[in-house]
Amino acid sequence: MNPSTALARVLVDELVRGGVTDAVVAPGSRSAPVALALADAERDGRLTLHVRIDERTAAFLALGLAKASGRPVPVLTTSGTATAHLHAAVLEADAAGVPLLALTADRPPELRDTGANQTIAQPGLYGGAVRAAVDVGVPEAGREEAQNRYWRSLVAKALLTARGALSADPGPVQLNLPFREPLLPEDADVRVVGPWSGRPDGAPWTGGSVAAVERPADAGPARTLVVVGDTVPELGRAAAELAAARGWPVVAEPSSGAWSASVRGGALLLGVPGWLAEHRPERVMVVGRPTLSRPVSRLLADPAVRVETVGTSPRWADAGRSTTWVGGLPAPGAPPGRTPATADPAWRTAWRAAADRVGTAVDGVLDALPALTAGVLARDLVAALPDGALLVLGSSTPVRDVDRLAVPRAGLTVLANRGVAGIDGTVSTAVGAARVHGGRAFALLGDLTLLHDLQGLLVGEGEPRPDLTLVVPDNDGGGIFAQLEPGQPRYEAGYRRVFGTPHGRDLVAVAEALGWPAVRVSTSAGLADAVAVGGPRVVVVRTDQRAEAELAAALRAAAGEALDHG
Incomplete structure (x- = not known):
């Protein structure tokens, strides 16, 4: 088979073997080898292919697939301005920690900077918004075994990086794929077969994880509020479980995974200065990225409040530059002294009662x-x-x-x-x-x-x-x-x-x-x-x-x- 087809089929095979179940394609000429390989994989029942005529729409579709499933989702474009239309979704995936995989087909290096059609500087196009950007290199004839190992290891590493398995920092990855003609396969039906170089036959590559840092011992009881912003659902649910075990009130955004444990109308509560002056927390544990509410932002910027941020990567949220401690989320059953002590029950009850009063008032206005x-x-x-x-x-x-x-x-x-x-x-x-x-x-x-x-x-x-x-x-x-x-x-x-x-x-x-x-x-x-x-x-x-x-x-x-x- 020609080199372009070989790269495309190995790439798609390794994506599937690495856990990819959905892929998105926007049509184009230079991306044809990979598009056809993805279509073959769908016909074989190995993944589900989604096709959109617009690259920006395709990218956000892939973002939704990845966000809801937690699995990396590749989006494939042809070369040139098509690749630029992924940028907005890549930026969202970067800030939200979504495992989006940008597969950008490209012209070969000899056509760059020559005025060739649909040719721009694609390597590094997304700057610091991606966890990794790899210019894969043009596939060549006569180097099948070495290239097979290289391509498979590259795809495996890209998937692990996108998932955050190596850094606890998931997010988008770019694989730039330059192809020389011929772009279409000469054969009607050729499948990629093993053995799979570099790992046990048939087994996907796996990676480790970053251990959470334990919170230092606490001096005693504290009025603690848990604020949960947009985050992966698992972390939000874990934060809610910890808060329930410790007796802390929760103010959680709807997309946090912890919303069901939140007091109703937390932003309205925090926006009442007189009430807040009496019930201001001494400590706020921040999980995820709280971005919706100005009253929450003001609370986190209050120098009288100790802000502690749950983070297992360098990308923790601290827009107010007020965090005094960063570490992992303790388990609900962690031994005393390794997490902040249980809150004053009367203070938590006051938060719940206040939320009920505000909810009744809100319903009265809306119902009228x-x-x-x-x-x-x-x-x-x-x-x-x-x-x-x-x-x-x-x-x-x-x-x-x-x-x-x-x-x-x-x-x-x-x-x-x-x-x-x-x-x-x-x-x-x-x-x-x-x-x-x-x-x-x-x-x-x-x-x-x-x-x-x-x-x-x-x-x-x-x-x-x-x-x-x-x-x-x-x-x-x-x-x-x-x-x-x-x-x-x-x-x-x-x-x-x-x-x-x-x-x-x-x-x-x-x-x-x-x-x-x-x-x-x-x-x-x-x-x-x-x-x-x-x-x-x-x-x-x-x-x-x-x-x-x-x-x-x-x-x-x-x-x-x-x-x-x-």
């Missing part, structure tokens, strides 16, 4: 509204979802509405692209996550987030259609800005043009034009009926930017009043 708003939508959608469902939350307002207003519950898998927290690629991320979830899947995302990734709704011929319901609060533009500084009256003259950005589109018609059944609802009962149908489906709820901003202020005021009079 005459129409279905984004806030009511976030609360009621979470409550209406069936056990076992997947919920993907768009960045911007939806994830914050769920964080502040919904009742934390078990029985859901909640994901969000909070690594870099962009709105791009969210539809494709949700489609990818839905494909591997294995049950009902839902996404709550804003109108601009939907429009930013309309290509994600394009499911080509022969591609499976996901059981995914997209729920879209449509405020005709960038409604989050109405709740932030740009929404203040003194910026009114320029607000609509550069922040509100009205699009004027009928999102039901847009979704239907792309092949997704769609419906518009205006009541909680209508919402419950719409989400019960199953996907693929788009559910649109019309809202108002300024009304949502006024509601956010009313909810903060209600929380303050409930705690001041509690």
Whole structure:
């Protein structure tokens, strides 16, 4: 077989043997050898192939697959600008620790810097956003045995690096694959066979892990709060178990894996200065990357609070530069003296009671509204979802509405692209996550987030259609800005043009034009009926930017009043 076909087939074989179950392809010429090898692997039942016409959509689809499954997922592009369209998803995978594998087909080195078609400087294209970037080298004839060993070891190392098995720091990896012509196989059906050089026959390569650092002995009881941001679900659940064993209250973001253990509306609690002054924790244990709430950020920056960060790699979260200790998460049953002591039971009870008062106040405001708003939508959608469902939350307002207003519950898998927290690629991320979830899947995302990734709704011929319901609060533009500084009256003259950005589109018609059944609802009962149908489906709820901003202020005021009079 020709060298390009040989590299492609060995690469795909080693990916499968290393645990890859899904791969994503955007069509192209230079990537043809690998695309055909992936198609062969799917026909053999060795993996599931997903094909998208747009590279950015393909990359975010792969991100969703990897995020939901925890397994590395390769995304393949042709050379040139196609590779640049992966960058946003690579950045998200970097910040969120998602094992994305960027397979970038390339022209051979002799065509670089010559003005050759579709040729750019691809090695190192993603800079420090990848854990490793390897320019694989052009496959050559006559060196089959040596190249076989090199290619297999390279792929195995890439998978281990992406998983974080060697560094406890998972994330994206780039394999740049330069091919010379001929690109297409001369044979109709040739399979790669063993023996497998460099390891026991038939066994995948494995790696070690980084041992957690034990926390130093503590002097005695402390008022400890556990704050859990976006992280891998296993770590979030472990943090929740530790907090339960120690009697510590938890403030957890919806995509943390610990949300079901969180007090409701933690951001609203921490945003009431009088209550916080009385119940300020002495110690905060931070797990993951908390990014949603300004009150949480202010707490972590408070010099009176000792901030301890759970981290097993150099990439721990410390945006406020306030961490005084970094180490591994202790086991719930660790011997006394190796973890902070159990909290004051009365203090934990006070947190729970305060959360209940705030929740009652929030529900009172929301239930009195005459129409279905984004806030009511976030609360009621979470409550209406069936056990076992997947919920993907768009960045911007939806994830914050769920964080502040919904009742934390078990029985859901909640994901969000909070690594870099962009709105791009969210539809494709949700489609990818839905494909591997294995049950009902839902996404709550804003109108601009939907429009930013309309290509994600394009499911080509022969591609499976996901059981995914997209729920879209449509405020005709960038409604989050109405709740932030740009929404203040003194910026009114320029607000609509550069922040509100009205699009004027009928999102039901847009979704239907792309092949997704769609419906518009205006009541909680209508919402419950719409989400019960199953996907693929788009559910649109019309809202108002300024009304949502006024509601956010009313909810903060209600929380303050409930705690001041509690």
